[in-house]
Amino acid sequence: MINNRFTRLRFIFSDASQNLKLLWRQNLLALLGIATGSACFIAVLNISGSAQQEINQIFTEMGPGRFVIDLTWNNNIYYQSQRIDQVLASFYQEKALSIAPISTIHTAVFHRSDRIQAPLILTTPALMDTLDLEMAQGRYLKSLDSIQKNVVLGSEVAKIINLKSLASSTEQYIRVDRQYFKVIGVLNSIPRSQLMSFDPNQSIFMHIDGLSRFSGQQNIQSLLGNFPPSLNPETNTQALTHAISTLSGIRDVELRSPVQLIDSMQKSQKQLSYFLFAVGVISLLLGSIGIINVMLSNIRSRTKEIGLRLAVGSQLRDIRDLFLLESTLLTTLGASIGLIFSVVLTYAYALLTDTSFQLSASYSLLGLFSTILVSMLFGLYPAIKAARLQPVEALRDE
Numbered sequence: 001m002i003n004n005r006f007t008r009l010r011f012i013f014s015d016a017s018q019n020l021k022l023l024w025r026q027n028l029l030a031l032l033g034i035a036t037g038s039a040c041f042i043a044v045l046n047i048s049g050s051a052q053q054e055i056n057q058i059f060t061e062m063g064p065g066r067f068v069i070d071l072t073w074n075n076n077i078y079y080q081s082q083r084i085d086q087v088l089a090s091f092y093q094e095k096a097l098s099i100a101p102i103s104t105i106h107t108a109v110f111h112r113s114d115r116i117q118a119p120l121i122l123t124t125p126a127l128m129d130t131l132d133l134e135m136a137q138g139r140y141l142k143s144l145d146s147i148q149k150n151v152v153l154g155s156e157v158a159k160i161i162n163l164k165s166l167a168s169s170t171e172q173y174i175r176v177d178r179q180y181f182k183v184i185g186v187l188n189s190i191p192r193s194q195l196m197s198f199d200p201n202q203s204i205f206m207h208i209d210g211l212s213r214f215s216g217q218q219n220i221q222s223l224l225g226n227f228p229p230s231l232n233p234e235t236n237t238q239a240l241t242h243a244i245s246t247l248s249g250i251r252d253v254e255l256r257s258p259v260q261l262i263d264s265m266q267k268s269q270k271q272l273s274y275f276l277f278a279v280g281v282i283s284l285l286l287g288s289i290g291i292i293n294v295m296l297s298n299i300r301s302r303t304k305e306i307g308l309r310l311a312v313g314s315q316l317r318d319i320r321d322l323f324l325l326e327s328t329l330l331t332t333l334g335a336s337i338g339l340i341f342s343v344v345l346t347y348a349y350a351l352l353t354d355t356s357f358q359l360s361a362s363y364s365l366l367g368l369f370s371t372i373l374v375s376m377l378f379g380l381y382p383a384i385k386a387a388r389l390q391p392v393e394a395l396r397d398e
Contacts, residue, residue: 030287030294031334034375037287038338041280042367043345048273050346050358065227066130067237068195069244072252073219099225100127101208104198110175111161118157120176121203122211122220130226131190131200138166138185146209151181155189156201174204179213181206195256196224234259284371287334288378295327295382320384327379328372335371339364 105120127133128140140152151174153163163172163186172183192199208220223244227233234257241255309319343359350357 030290031330031337033287033290034331034334034371035287035337035341037280037284038335038367038371039341039345040283040338041371042339042342042364043349044273044276044280045363045367046342046346046359047276047349048269049360049363050350050356051269051273053358054356065233066193066195066258067225067227067233068197068256069223069225069237069241070254070256071220071222071244071250072254074249074251098126098129099223100124100130101220102127102198102222102224103208103211103220105214107177107214109204111172114161116157116160116174116204118154118160118202118204119198121198121200121205122208123205123224124208127205127224130224131193133190133200134188136186136188138183140185140187141205141207145184145207149179149181149210150184150207152185152187152205153183154187154199154201154203154205156199157204158186177214195258195261197222233257284374287371288375291327291331291375291378292382294330295323295379296385298326299323299382299385323382324376324379327382328376331372331375331379335368335375338371339368342367 100123103122105122107120109116109118109120123141125141125143133140136155136158138152141150153161161172161174163183166172166183166186173180174183175181187200187205189201192201211220225237225240227236237255237257241253244250245253342364346359347357349355
């Protein structure tokens with residue numbers, strides 16, 4: 001009995017394959033439709049999956065406990081460290097807070113006679129712990145640097161001035177507004193966080209007390225901090241932001257945290273994913289409708305063949321299985337071609353949006369089998385219709 005079933009399926013498969021080859025012109029349009037729909041659908045799944053992975057990676061790189069508080073001061077009100085330090089005192093002691101003030105100055109910076117395109121970041125020694133900075137050469141800023149003219153270079157700035165070693169007898173200096181500052185250290189390269197308004201690798205670091213050396217730069221612009229993940233960073237950053245906002249002289253504060261940034265990115269990503277998913281589903285449905293049209297056309301053109309098969313002893317299920325297998329083979333071939341095209345679409349999307357190119361085997365297989373299943377369901381109606389033809393009427397068809 002098993003051998004009979006196997007023999008029957010083998011003959012049906014052979015007939016279906018031969019029919020697809022003979023009618024390849026008629027089937028070509030449906031094949032292209034399924035390939036296009038499958039490619040769009042699989043590409044959408046991969047794009048959505050890779051986007052979510054990239055968002056998760058960004059969140060990990062930023063650190064769940066990191067935050068930035070941007071400060072807007074009233075006119076003629078200047079930063080006084082004592083006021084903010086008093087507010088931060090309880091957070092330092094109770095919350096294990098690491099926080100550093102930031103003030104960015106964009107001005108002319110020279111090394112010898114060469115101009116350097118790098119911002120000055122005025123901050124405190126606490127920034128090293130806040131950003132997990134590591135030194136490639138020399139040392140980082142210390143308290144004594146508040147009265148000394150010392151700077152630390154980012155890794156890219158050191159490359160620009162061709163600084164190979166600080167151990168040589170020749171000391172290195174940069175010039176800012178006719179003032180010379182000694183280079184005491186070079187940072188290791190670190191990934192730039194989207195939370196920060198500056199790139200540490202392309203910046204020059206100076207002690208925050210050096211603000212007084214530059215006219216028109218009397219206030220810090222932001223506070224960059226880091227709470228341990230175990231201490232509920234979101235709640236604590238909200239509390240700290242509220243405490244800072246109560247200081248006199250501060251007009252406005254704005255909190256930027258990884259949670260807020262990721263929420264915004266996810267909302268945008270969801271909207272894009274919904275749109276791409278709709279495009280993929282519509283393309284898939286159009287391709288499946290093409291399967292119905294082609295199979296119905298094949299039935300009309302092969303009505304006499306169906307009648308002859310029934311007349312010589314073929315059963316209704318044989319006719320049904322024949323056309324169902326034809327649509328399945330056509331669908332599988334189209335979906336497989338679409339899988340290859342989806343790689344091209346996903347790569348093109350990554351190039352256009354400047355994102356990482358990632359392919360997920362699970363998403364690709366899910367899209368492939370979903371395409372085959374949907375198209376098989378659409379091919380079921382023509383197969384059942386072919387099986388319901390009456391032999392006498394089929395043989396009389398002109």
